[in-house]
Amino acid sequence: xxxxxxxxxxxxxxxxxxxxxxxxxxxxxxxxxxxxxxxxxxxxxxxxxxxxxxxxxxxxxxxxxxxxxxxxxxxxxxxxxxxxxxxxxxxxxxxxxxxxxxxxxxxxxxxxxxxxxxxxxxxxxxxxxxxxxxxxxxxxxxxxxxxxxxxxxxxxxxxxxxxxxxxxxxxxxxxxxxxxxxxxxxxxxxxxxxxxxxxxxxxxxxxxxxxxxxxxxxxxxxxxxxxxxxxxxxxxxxxxxxxxxxxxxxxxxxxxxxxxxxxxxxxxxxxxxxxxxxxxxxxxxxxxxxxxxxxxxxxxxxxxxxxxxxxxxxxxxxxxxxxxxxxxxxxxxxxxxxxxxxxxxxxxx
Amino acid sequence: xxxxxxxxxxxxxxxxxxxxxxxxxxxxxxxxxxxxxxxxxxxxxxxxxxxxxxxxxxxxxxxxxxxxxxxxxxxxxxxxxxxxxxxxxxxxxxxxxxxxxxxxxxxxxxxxxxxxxxxxxxxxxxxxxxxxxxxxxxxxxxxxxxxxxxxxxxxxxxxxxxxxxxxxxxxxxxxxxxxxxxxxxxxxxxxxxxxxxxxxxxxxxxxxxxxxxxxxxxxxxxxxxxxxxxxxxxxxxxxxxxxxxxxxxxxxxxxxxxxxxxxxxxxxxxxxxx
Amino acid sequence: xxxxxxxxxxxxxxxxxxxxxxxxxxxxxxxxxxxxxxxxxxxxxxxxxxxxxxxxxxxxxxxxxxxxxxxxxxxxxxxxxxxxxxxxxxxxxxxxxxxxxxxxxxxxxxxxxxxxxxxxxxxxxxxxxxxxxxxxxxxxxxxxxxxxxxxxxxxxxxxxxxxxxxxxxxxxxxxxxxxxxxxxxxxxxxxxxxxxxxxxxxxxxxxxxxxxxxxxxxxxxxxxxxxxxxxxxxxxxxxxxxxxxxxxxxxxxxxxxxxxxxxxxxxx
Numbered sequence: 001x002x003x004x005x006x007x008x009x010x011x012x013x014x015x016x017x018x019x020x021x022x023x024x025x026x027x028x029x030x031x032x033x034x035x036x037x038x039x040x041x042x043x044x045x046x047x048x049x050x051x052x053x054x055x056x057x058x059x060x061x062x063x064x065x066x067x068x069x070x071x072x073x074x075x076x077x078x079x080x081x082x083x084x085x086x087x088x089x090x091x092x093x094x095x096x097x098x099x100x101x102x103x104x105x106x107x108x109x110x111x112x113x114x115x116x117x118x119x120x121x122x123x124x125x126x127x128x129x130x131x132x133x134x135x136x137x138x139x140x141x142x143x144x145x146x147x148x149x150x151x152x153x154x155x156x157x158x159x160x161x162x163x164x165x166x167x168x169x170x171x172x173x174x175x176x177x178x179x180x181x182x183x184x185x186x187x188x189x190x191x192x193x194x195x196x197x198x199x200x201x202x203x204x205x206x207x208x209x210x211x212x213x214x215x216x217x218x219x220x221x222x223x224x225x226x227x228x229x230x231x232x233x234x235x236x237x238x239x240x241x242x243x244x245x246x247x248x249x250x251x252x253x254x255x256x257x258x259x260x261x262x263x264x265x266x267x268x269x270x271x272x273x274x275x276x277x278x279x280x281x282x283x284x285x286x287x288x289x290x291x292x293x294x295x296x297x298x299x300x301x302x303x304x305x306x307x308x309x310x311x312x313x314x315x316x317x318x319x320x321x322x323x324x325x326x327x328x329x330x331x332x333x334x335x336x337x338x339x340x341x342x343x344x345x346x347x348x349x
Numbered sequence: 350x351x352x353x354x355x356x357x358x359x360x361x362x363x364x365x366x367x368x369x370x371x372x373x374x375x376x377x378x379x380x381x382x383x384x385x386x387x388x389x390x391x392x393x394x395x396x397x398x399x400x401x402x403x404x405x406x407x408x409x410x411x412x413x414x415x416x417x418x419x420x421x422x423x424x425x426x427x428x429x430x431x432x433x434x435x436x437x438x439x440x441x442x443x444x445x446x447x448x449x450x451x452x453x454x455x456x457x458x459x460x461x462x463x464x465x466x467x468x469x470x471x472x473x474x475x476x477x478x479x480x481x482x483x484x485x486x487x488x489x490x491x492x493x494x495x496x497x498x499x500x501x502x503x504x505x506x507x508x509x510x511x512x513x514x515x516x517x518x519x520x521x522x523x524x525x526x527x528x529x530x531x532x533x534x535x536x537x538x539x540x541x542x543x544x545x546x547x548x549x550x551x552x553x554x555x556x557x558x559x560x561x562x563x564x565x566x567x568x569x570x571x572x573x574x575x576x577x578x579x580x581x582x583x584x585x586x587x588x589x590x591x592x593x594x595x596x597x598x599x600x601x602x603x604x605x606x607x608x609x610x611x612x613x614x615x616x617x618x619x620x621x622x623x
Numbered sequence: 624x625x626x627x628x629x630x631x632x633x634x635x636x637x638x639x640x641x642x643x644x645x646x647x648x649x650x651x652x653x654x655x656x657x658x659x660x661x662x663x664x665x666x667x668x669x670x671x672x673x674x675x676x677x678x679x680x681x682x683x684x685x686x687x688x689x690x691x692x693x694x695x696x697x698x699x700x701x702x703x704x705x706x707x708x709x710x711x712x713x714x715x716x717x718x719x720x721x722x723x724x725x726x727x728x729x730x731x732x733x734x735x736x737x738x739x740x741x742x743x744x745x746x747x748x749x750x751x752x753x754x755x756x757x758x759x760x761x762x763x764x765x766x767x768x769x770x771x772x773x774x775x776x777x778x779x780x781x782x783x784x785x786x787x788x789x790x791x792x793x794x795x796x797x798x799x800x801x802x803x804x805x806x807x808x809x810x811x812x813x814x815x816x817x818x819x820x821x822x823x824x825x826x827x828x829x830x831x832x833x834x835x836x837x838x839x840x841x842x843x844x845x846x847x848x849x850x851x852x853x854x855x856x857x858x859x860x861x862x863x864x865x866x867x868x869x870x871x872x873x874x875x876x877x878x879x880x881x882x883x884x885x886x887x888x889x890x891x
Contacts (some may be wrong), residue, residue: 081526358704554731
């Protein structure tokens with residue numbers, strides 16, 4: 001590790017009324033990175049964020065900020081700021097007052113406050129909105145105010161709790177690009193919570209995939225997508241065919257009634273595994289070519305590609321292809337060794 | 350769809366039993382019956398401005414104001430604590446503060462009569478401690494005490510409901526931006542709970558200013574509040590014109606209070622949604 | 624920040640203030656002695672005396688009869704009114720709703736005396752003097768708005784399309800109302816019924832002004848006795864009233880909880 005991480009969570013656990021929200025989480029966040037906590041609802045990603053912000057105290061474990069233990073530091077003394085899911089703007093204050101809230105607590109003089117508010121409003125493309133009431137703003141504009149209100153305090157780390165969740169698709173895409181731009185420009189560490197895997201893949205430097213209060217995998221978007229560590233991650237990040245299989249030896253796996261060459265090794269002989277194959281990695285070939293033969297059961301047009309379900313060896317294979325085969329036609333399926341991902345079995349509920 | 354006709358019986362009922370009586374009240378307020386028949390007059394309204402009655406009026410308002418302030422000072426912290434993290438799951442406790450609202454008014458007032466009276470519990474305790482006996486019953490203190498006791502839940506409830514509906518992430522946002530508890534209270538919680546405070550004030554002040562039971566039972570026989578004055582005029586004296594005039598003035602006071610409160614409330618209406 | 628313990632102590636002190644007088648009242652209704660300050664031993668004699676008192680029994684009858692009748696009549700008129708008002712155009716609706724709030728906002732004493740004026744004024748034409756019937760009319764009047772205010776929110780929650788679907792499937796408007804709308808707003812109607820029943824039992828001021836000589840309800844009876852000072856018989860009567868309200872509240876609360884859990888279930 002070249003540099004001291006800005007935030008470190010060590011063995012953090014948290015219970016709510018007997019249910020474990022976080023189980024012994026270890027995580028470090030590097031300076032200036034865009035880190036995303038990704039997972040389905042109830043996976044503990046928001047709890048992790050709230051522990052970093054200081055709204056929740058971990059039952060055990062510790063939180064370090066630039067090497068100092070801040071586990072018991074109240075939120076108002078931490079050098080992090082949060083953008084809340086539903087913005088949490090102060091309804092009785094206008095845009096400028098909302099943004100100036102943190103600055104006034106720091107007792108800055110009015111001139112400085114005014115200047116900083118104007119600057120940050122320009123940054124989020126809301127120039128001239130100072131006197132507007134926050135309730136007259138659209139969702140997207142409220143979102144920008146919430147971001148501006150946090151950024152104006154020049155936090156070391158900005159925490160974002162599903163900040164785009166309430167926006168419609170088009171606005172969301174626009175804001176994704178804008179957030180990334182702001183992050184690059186200011187060089188602030190972003191910790192971003194989302195359940196949207198596409199959003200995570202687009203924006204992040206690092207993705208932390210979580211499930212049931214545990215971390216499943218940490219890595220770059222490419223690593224997470226291409227080398228999912230287990231079937232859960234594979235399934236959650238994009239669609240996948242997950243088939244039970246058995247490892248015969250290194251680089252040879254048995255599933256769907258056939259032996260396949262693969263690139264994974266290090267499993268025990270005859271170990272039960274999950275085999276994950278992305279729908280776009282299964283190639284349609286003429287009957288007789290390829291390992292598997294099957295019959296097309298359904299075809300759905302998805303815009304960029306067709307989604308086909310092909311029945312073969314008692315398994316329904318999901319296949320994405322730009323070429324369409326009509327329902328009922330018999331075809332061959334080919335899977336290349338590097339597209340077969342072998343994973344240790346996890347209990348999927 | 351002509352379902353609006355289902356409301357007609359109600360409209361007729363309300364016209365007869367709400368609108369007509371109010372006009373009758375106005376009629377009695379502004380007329381006098383003489384040998385020559387009925388004529389319009391302002392003499393009943395003017396009579397209220399006589400020092401004797403004016404004092405009663407001012408005294409009623411003063412006692413009601415004291416009661417409102419005391420209720421606010423005691424009630425706000427209660428609502429704040431009940432809506433806080435430790436108690437927000439405890440619906441039973443909140444219910445305990447509501448139940449007294451449903452106990453008959455007379456019973457609640459009577460309970461204090463027996464506590465405050467001669468040979469009442471408080472008197473006995475004082476005697477037991479060899480302290481001088483205090484005669485609280487039939488004093489202004491007893492009346493204010495009775496009012497606070499009766500109307501406190503009316504202050505707690507609206508404030509509590511505004512506070513529980515308040516988006517908790519707003520408070521967290523303020524803490525996140527560096528505000529400590531006192532700042533959060535001053536800049537966020539209190540301003541945002543003003544709609545609740547205002548309806549609390551209205552709900553306490555209005556019955557307090559019009560009550561005649563509390564003042565009659567805890568304040569003794571002499572008519573001391575405006576409510577008693579009205580009761581006397583209708584039940585004992587039989588001067589319906591003057592009784593109506595006082596009722597009319599009372600209604601005007603209430604409407605003005607409501608108007609002011611409403612106007613003040615409007616500015617914060619945005620806050621009520623949160 | 625005030626400590627946890629500080630908060631707890633504060634809450635309990637206020638609860639003590641709220642409940643101590645009531646508890647004392649209940650305890651001393653079983654006291655042999657007439658005095659509140661002295662405990663002379665357990666007795667039920669005040670209850671026995673209470674139930675031997677024909678005046679109390681008549682007052683009790685009046686209270687219950689008026690509560691039941693006024694609750695039912697107000698619920699019928701109020702529910703119909705809510706359905707009608709719900710369909711009204713904006714301006715008309717606003718006017719009617721303001722009229723509905725009027726008796727809720729108006730001080731009881733003003734509502735009481737103005738109704739009294741009406742009844743006395745119309746006596747020569749209707750031949751109806753102040754008494755049981757006028758008290759009943761007054762109770763219905765102040766109860767209707769509360770029914771409307773309980774039913775209205777349920778109507779607002781109602782999906783318009785459900786009604787339209789019924790019409791589309793061939794139901795007449797009245798049939799759709801009976802089979803679709805009424806069952807959907809039933810919780811509001813029942814809440815209104817229980818609320819008005821309780822309000823009617825609880826009322827003193829309006830009853831006081833709209834009843835005539837000889838006809839009294841429990842509240843009026845308590846008042847006329849309490850005016851003369853402390854009396855153990857009132858303790859007994861108060862205890863009964865307190866317990867009645869408590870039981871009613873528990874029932875209402877249970878209903879509401881059931882409603883809530885039903886909502887939660889349907890969300891699942």
